[in-house]
Amino acid sequence: MRTAPYEGVVVTAPFTVPYVRFSPRPAQYWIGAALRGALAAAGLGPRDVDGLTVSSFTLFPDTAPGLTDHLGLTLNYLDTVTVGGACGAVALRRAARAVQAGEAEVVACTAGDANGIDSFRRLLQSFSRFAMDASYPYGAGGPNAVFALLTDHYMQKYGAAREDFGRIAVAQRDNARRNPQALMRGRLTLEDYLNARMISDPLGLFDCVMPCAGGEAFLVMTEDRARSLNLPFARILSAVERHNAFPEDSVQYRGGWAENAGRLWDGAGIGPGDVDLVQTYDDYPVICAMQVEDLGFCAKGEGARFMAARDMTVTGDFPHNTSGGQLSGGQAGAAGGFLGMTEAIRQVTNRAGPTQVPGARRALVSGFGMVNFDRGICTAAAVIEGVQA
Template sequence: MVSSKRQGYGGVVVAAPVTVPYQRFSKETAHWWIARALRKLTRSAGIKPADLDGFSVSSFTLFPDTAVGLTQHLGLTPRWLDHIPFGGASGVAALRRAARAVQAGDANLVACVSGDTNHVDSFRRMLSSFSRFAQDASYPYGSGGPNACFALLTDYYMRHFGAKREDFGAICVSQRENALRNPHAIMKKPLSLQQYMDARAISDPIALFDCVMPVAGAEAFLVMREEDARAANLPYAQIRSTIERHNAFAEDPIQMRGGWEMDIDELYGMAGMTTDQIDVVETYDDYPVIVMMQLEDLGFCAKGEAPEFVRSHDLTIDGDFPHNTSGGQLSAGQAGAAGGFIGMVEAIRQVTGSAGPTQVKDAQTALVSGFGMINFDRGVCSGAAIISGSEAS
């Protein structure tokens, strides 16, 4: 149900998107990667760390520390602090909370940062303590990680809606083409549909190129007042609308829809827009089946019609439906929880005209979608945001 009392985000903007280039493996800590992102963020915005009075952090490998531990580690003294453990939904959640803090006067300048390291063994160690549900209900039965979980979802989706592996492959191939224009992307070689189809099996029906590549890296952006962004001569994006939902449709026997479906009217209603007015779409993409789900639940096609939608659209930067223009996680890499930030950072670049080689011509409005915290047969967290360039109507 749409709330008529929901306040918009007028006067609050998002700016200074930064990426710390990814590495396949790193001996550094998550603290190191987050510190590099914060340094790059402040330098790009022409501010000092002491100017930040708000700090938001998302990370898996920061454990046992949290955001509060980082304040001492990095020498910050914020009056507003947030730690967001929502995985792939963290970017949207960070934006929402930081924007409301600035709007309420609890903070003036909030750095939203997400980063993780990737030691040789860090992914296995992260999975071992990912959630109590996974420890008690999944791992004892052999579902030792996200590959098995998403294989379950992918198989059900294929059986229920008639999707083919080629349909998922179209997403992966188009994102690889986009990634070849992104200097930060880990994947540097072209990917053909035949190569996708011939790839070795990982967890039936998932094969190699359906899976993200864990990497080390970090992403960040600033949330601030529009008047302050103008005074600092910073390019910025308007926040048109956001939604967030957790544990949506818990009664469904297996997840085939996410929380976006519950709040889609509010997402477009607050923005005063329709799907036809979105120039760029950045979905969370740890596995292509989740991209299909988001295309449906975000209103670009009806439930079960995403395979046909993918077949009938060009998802590349120069296509008629520019999607995951950085290459997304499937080709740029998944820097842990920063996988929930990569779409937001790319969207900010797109609508401010600063995306460089991945820039979509005349992009004014972008939709960013997040999805996180998979537990066997479903992801628990979802969110989305619509942002636009400062000159968009």
């Protein structure tokens, strides 16, 4: 099945509210601040937005409608995109379809989460029904423990080494050192990575993301509108989402990308070798490797070695998570699912500043989210191509 192309729709005005380790501000603030930033970047005001997507874990007791009231928005289109780390690509494609179908003219895609003292524990213990019933009471390691099981299995199955994962983390730190907004910018060597204290074997400290607060947003509109606003923008060459793929696998070693890769690249009309940079969802390095292999950059099981053999820095031959990703930038809840997308939009429109990959035009952004029980459920990916206004 081939999906209709995303003709005439573009993505623009990426905005990142700088992340903070702990903050007393609630999710409404982070989402609102991100929205304000994106609108300012586009020269628009709240009255110009008639569509909104919201991704957040910590809006409670509000939901998206409450947020429209909170922020004073009047909308034709409102979507809650609760797919965790897959929300960037998923929000993009749903917003694009809404604009393409004429349901809305300007859709603001937003993501943001609070992080106060102890809020991460409270999020974990009631993250999902299955987590509450069947994973959290088993040592309460949270996602670290679940992904440690998955990493352990992946290493046994495919012979990946900690050094391979370490190179992913180290390259991202090198990228983060160029990004003044990244929370972790200290030098990190492979030796540091390997010698760091273990968190949940085989995961060490630098395999894990640090929870923080933050917000992200971008705008989806018609190409004509973007041109009339004189904005740099990116076209959507292709986008896919898939949820709960391969439920029969006893342990997760692949994701929905493996089922969708053909459709993604067919839709884009290009192949993995034709993108200038890759933004994967990096809650743990093993997931980066899984995305890279499932999306066809290399054979299944080769992802970690494939990446380790390349230069993944901004100036390298395989630029990957160029802002430093979540591993070095921090995980701002659902905003972590937007981080790769906003960075990719900046990259392909030549607005990435200190992390700019020279001459970048096309980017792959992939996402992964919702550890419902023992695996991530939601997977998504998008290929975008920048156009200079």
